[in-house]
Amino acid sequence: MAGRLEAALAGLNDEQRAAVLHGVGERAAPGGPLLVIAGAGAGKTSTLAHRVAHLLAAGADPQRILLLTFSRRAAQELTRRAGLVAARVLGLAEGSLPALPWAGTFHGVGARLLRDHAAQLGLDPDFTVHDRGDAEDLMGWVRHARGLSQTARRFPLKGTCLAIYSRVVNTRLPLAEVLRQSFPWCAEWQEQLPALFADYVDAKAQQNALDFDDLLLAWATMMEEPGLAAQVSARFDHVLVDEYQDTNRLQDEILRRLKPDGRGVTAVGDDAQAIYGFRGATVRNILDFPAAFDPPARVLMLERNYRSTPPILDAANAVMDHAQERHAKRLWTDRPGAGRPQLVLVPDEAHQATWVADRVLAHREGGLALKRQAVLFRTASHSAALELELVRRNIPFVKFGGLKFLEAAHVKDLLALMRFVHNPRSRLAGFRTVQLIPGVGPATAGRLMDAMQAAADPAAALAAFVPPPMVREAWQDFARAWQALKAGSEGWPQELATAIDWYAPHLERLYEAAPLRLGDLQQLAELARGYASRERFLTELTLDPPDATSDRPGPPLLDEDYLILSTIHSAKGQEWNSVHVLNVVDGCMPADVAQGAHELEEERRLLYVAMTRAREHLHLLVPQRFHVTQQSRFGDRHLYAGRTRFIPDADLVHFDRVTWPPPPPAVPHVPAPPEVLDLRQRLRAAWRTGA
Numbered sequence: 001m002a003g004r005l006e007a008a009l010a011g012l013n014d015e016q017r018a019a020v021l022h023g024v025g026e027r028a029a030p031g032g033p034l035l036v037i038a039g040a041g042a043g044k045t046s047t048l049a050h051r052v053a054h055l056l057a058a059g060a061d062p063q064r065i066l067l068l069t070f071s072r073r074a075a076q077e078l079t080r081r082a083g084l085v086a087a088r089v090l091g092l093a094e095g096s097l098p099a100l101p102w103a104g105t106f107h108g109v110g111a112r113l114l115r116d117h118a119a120q121l122g123l124d125p126d127f128t129v130h131d132r133g134d135a136e137d138l139m140g141w142v143r144h145a146r147g148l149s150q151t152a153r154r155f156p157l158k159g160t161c162l163a164i165y166s167r168v169v170n171t172r173l174p175l176a177e178v179l180r181q182s183f184p185w186c187a188e189w190q191e192q193l194p195a196l197f198a199d200y201v202d203a204k205a206q207q208n209a210l211d212f213d214d215l216l217l218a219w220a221t222m223m224e225e226p227g228l229a230a231q232v233s234a235r236f237d238h239v240l241v242d243e244y245q246d247t248n249r250l251q252d253e254i255l256r257r258l259k260p261d262g263r264g265v266t267a268v269g270d271d272a273q274a275i276y277g278f279r280g281a282t283v284r285n286i287l288d289f290p291a292a293f294d295p296p297a298r299v300l301m302l303e304r305n306y307r308s309t310p311p312i313l314d315a316a317n318a319v320m321d322h323a324q325e326r327h328a329k330r331l332w333t334d335r336p337g338a339g340r341p342q343l344v345l346v347p348d349e350a351h352q353a354t355w356v357a358d359r360v361l362a363h364r365e366g367g368l369a370l371k372r373q374a375v376l377f378r379t380a381s382h383s384a385a386l387e388l389e390l391v392r393r394n395i396p397f398v399k400f401g402g403l404k405f406l407e408a409a410h411v412k413d414l415l416a417l418m419r420f421v422h423n424p425r426s427r428l429a430g431f432r433t434v435q436l437i438p439g440v441g442p443a444t445a446g447r448l449m450d451a452m453q454a455a456a457d458p459a460a461a462l463a464a465f466v467p468p469p470m471v472r473e474a475w476q477d478f479a480r481a482w483q484a485l486k487a488g489s490e491g492w493p494q495e496l497a498t499a500i501d502w503y504a505p506h507l508e509r510l511y512e513a514a515p516l517r518l519g520d521l522q523q524l525a526e527l528a529r530g531y532a533s534r535e536r537f538l539t540e541l542t543l544d545p546p547d548a549t550s551d552r553p554g555p556p557l558l559d560e561d562y563l564i565l566s567t568i569h570s571a572k573g574q575e576w577n578s579v580h581v582l583n584v585v586d587g588c589m590p591a592d593v594a595q596g597a598h599e600l601e602e603e604r605r606l607l608y609v610a611m612t613r614a615r616e617h618l619h620l621l622v623p624q625r626f627h628v629t630q631q632s633r634f635g636d637r638h639l640y641a642g643r644t645r646f647i648p649d650a651d652l653v654h655f656d657r658v659t660w661p662p663p664p665p666a667v668p669h670v671p672a673p674p675e676v677l678d679l680r681q682r683l684r685a686a687w688r689t690g691a
């Protein structure tokens with residue numbers, strides 16, 4: 001096996017190798033903590049996959065490896081890659097290794113641990129997980145119930161209330177501090193907010209629901225109890241955390257309580273790519289990680305970039321050279337060089353769209369498939385003009401980070417039904433579901449939910465409920481479907497088809513374009529096959545929703561070629577041969593709402609992340625005029641923008657500058673014709689005659 005291990009690690013460089021081999025003892029006994037700081041494109045993902053593979057090959061129990069990633073997609077990809085390498089090292093057939101059952105996001109793993117330990121925590125294990133939309137609705141509800149929707153001076157809206165609550169939970173800062181730092185315009189409500197938040201917490205308890213933040217908070221709280229902490233900690237020998245730069249205070253606390261001495265802990269990340277501060281993540285976690293343990297964690301630095309050409313790296317490094325604080329590292333590469341990245345000056349967004357579409361097609365003519373090209377932007381709405389242009393030219397594309405599939409009303413309806421079945425005390429889900437029945441309004445829905453909430457057996461309360469006479473027939477249809485689903489006799493995922501059968505006529509009555517929407521529900525049923533149970537489906541889908549929308553209904557065919565459109569946030573961890581970045585102008589990058597020093601630094605890193613996705617071609621677009629949609633009292637407007645401040649004049653040497661369309665050719669010089677009239681003389685003469 002030693003020979004096979006050597007062969008599997010042969011392609012790694014010295015630092016990557018050290019990271020793979022660090023502290024793996026006899027039968028994979030865990031060693032001291034390790035921090036791998038990996039620059040963009042330095043092979044972080046591949047190193048982590050090799051490390052997991054090495055652990056498995058050395059005899060680690062896959063059940064006892066906790067792998068925490070930023071998205072479920074990343075967890076699946078890492079597991080797959082680790083499985084391939086491990087199979088090679090062990091001399092097994094591909095795909096013969098067991099999956100890693102504990103690979104997932106902090107939120108997903110938190111939800112599972114809370115269900116496992118529900119009895120010890122006084123929780124009902126069938127709790128519903130509320131997504132941001134649900135959480136906002138519930139906050140709106142308690143805000144209204146407290147009379148705060150009718151205050152003389154306007155109380156913060158439900159979305160703002162939830163954002164404040166979430167920030168307090170995730171940053172562990174006192175409310176006053178959060179208001180001062182991030183929501184100064186809400187400071188006058190500091191006295192009222194705690195009572196509102198207390199009501200919000202009570203409402204969740206009554207409905208047997210937890211929101212996103214609760215999953216982390218409850219997990220961290222569970223880890224404060226020494227007995228429970230010891231039980232959870234003893235489940236895992238190795239804990240590996242990817243994208244550590246984007247974790248928040250709570251996640252960091254969880255990790256430390258899980259493994260106080262750091263044994264078996266590996267954290268991987270890049271402080272230069274921290275872009276989730278706006279959600280409460282703090283780059284301090286990665287900067288302070290080594291000293292958090294005694295003895296301190298070993299730090300390995302991966303600085304060799306395998307992705308981009310030297311001119312692209314030089315330009316990206318130049319952007320980061322002006323950053324305020326970071327683990328000092330400088331990426332290098334020995335890939336053969338190519339042209340410098342382009343900085344393209346265009347008059348406005350329409351020209352930007354035309355230029356990008358032209359270039360994309362030109363690259364394709366040059367042999368670069370559309371899939372190997374991406375267009376990145378700061379905010380989902382920034383691609384609107386380009387999308388139109390692409391449709392016009394028949395260039396297929398898939399967009400990531402835009403409208404979420406799960407936000408579509410009909411998808412929400414169906415999921416509400418499934419949640420209401422799973423957790424009959426969920427008032428939000430119940431309310432939405434029963435109002436789908438014609439003739440049932442908020443009053444009837446409220447009466448039903450009160451009855452179910454008060455009953456020891458909510459299912460019996462639903463069966464006994466007497467609706468208004470005119471809706472009796474439709475009601476009975478619903479009650480029958482609900483009871484059948486609750487009984488679960490069909491099993492998962494077939495029961496979703498029953499749910500769709502009940503819902504389909506309502507969908508046709510309620511919405512336009514019913515066949516298209518039904519297609520979405522069928523897609524959902526398809527997705528459902530990938531989940532072990534109703535509970536896992538509802539939870540994981542809420543935590544990590546599919547986020548691609550395309551220019552056609554349904555998922556793109558796998559063998560088809562399509563251009564990638566993505567927000568920069570959703571482009572994390574990916575790479576393409578050619579990358580266009582839209583709107584590289586002040587007011588967009590940095591966004592005009594980014595004011596504080598921390599926020600500006602995060603905006604700088606966002607540009608860096610975008611630039612380092614490119615392997616061979618990088619084009620930064622600078623429209624001189626661009627349109628911003630904003631909610632402020634000024635309404636929408638056009639901005640006359642300048643190139644981003646993150647590329648000052650001194651750094652222009654790293655770019656080829658292009659102005660498009662090129663200025664019109666100068667009109668050729670024509671000699672002036674000879675004078676035939678002295679106009680001034682003639683005008684004056686008109687007053688002189690006879691004066």
Ligand SMILES: Nc1ncnc2c1ncn2[C@@H]1O[C@H](COP(=O)(O)OP(=O)(O)OP(=O)(O)O)[C@@H](O)[C@H]1O
Pocket residue numbers: 011012013016038039040041042043044045046047270273305306307572573574575612
């Ligand atoms: N030792 C190596 N030899 C050759 N290629 C490598 C090596 N390590 C990584 N690569 C290649 O470098 C590219 C970047 O690797 P990977 O995606 O793992 O980087 P990363 O550090 O996760 O990037 P980022 O943080 O920017 O998303 C990939 O195409 C990968 O195959």
